[in-house]
Amino acid sequence: MSHAAYVFDAYGTLFDVHAAVRRHAPAMGADGQAFSDLWRAKQLEYSWIRTLMGTYTDFWTLTEQSLDYAFARFPSADRTLKTALLDAYWHLDCYPEVPGVLKHLKDRGARIAILSNGTPQMLQSAVKKAGLDLIIDDIFSVETVKSFKTAPAVYDMVTTTYRLYPDAVSFQSSNRWDIAGATKFGFRTVWINRGNMPDEYADYGPSLILPSLESL
Incomplete structure (x- = not known):
């Protein structure tokens, strides 16, 4: 039809959505996939919570905030990759x-x-x-x-x-x-x-x- x-x-x-972390897989180490999964999960969670609260923060800001949370949960991840991971999300x-x-x-x-x-x-x-x-x-x-x-x-x-x-x-x-x-x-x-x-x-x-x- x-x-x-x-x-x-x-x-x-x-x-x-996992292409960003995958591009930097060697530097992300063994926790790379779990890191990427958490980043994505929190990105969505933050969007739902704001909608339920009746507030709005743009998705790019939520993407950065959820990435910060993923770094906090996985201290072994190299924080110097933050800019590169965010840049990868545009491509x-x-x-x-x-x-x-x-x-x-x-x-x-x-x-x-x-x-x-x-x-x-x-x-x-x-x-x-x-x-x-x-x-x-x-x-x-x-x-x-x-x-x-x-x-x-x-x-x-x-x-x-x-x-x-x-x-x-x-x-x-x-x-x-x-x-x-x-x-x-x-x-x-x-x-x-x-x-x-x-x-x-x-x-x-x-x-x-x-x-x-x-x-x-």
Whole structure:
């Protein structure tokens, strides 16, 4: 079934959030993956807590704050890498199938967009680095509504801008909690379960589960 718009989460769906630490793996040592996992977990946790409190701090600031926490939890990690790790976040690798899949959907006449917690500057940098700037039509950042996912106002940016009913939008995310929020909003949702994780949020299940974007 084709849709008028295909909207993608950015981090973990199009772009590999662990690429920053992986680029400095030798210097990070044996705790590198655990460090990266914690950095990502705290980055998301901080966004949820601020939304629940009714406050807003941009995602770049939360990315730096969560990195500081990861360094505090892993004192063996070399703190001199902080600047390099943050810089790497502006140039994350996209997953190998991403350019071909997005181009195929665009060639079929669909609108292609990103809907992300990231700041516009972070997202534009990642998109340009990955060579996706001629494929992606629009970048929707939570900066516009000053709330993070899964606030309904975030998903509403797409339907309001495109003047579409939610079920005309196919939304893809690797984050199951994001899929739950988008499903509740009314999007047709596709969970990109890259890590073969167990399902959750059974009352807000996706329309489809895929291991990557390749079969979209």
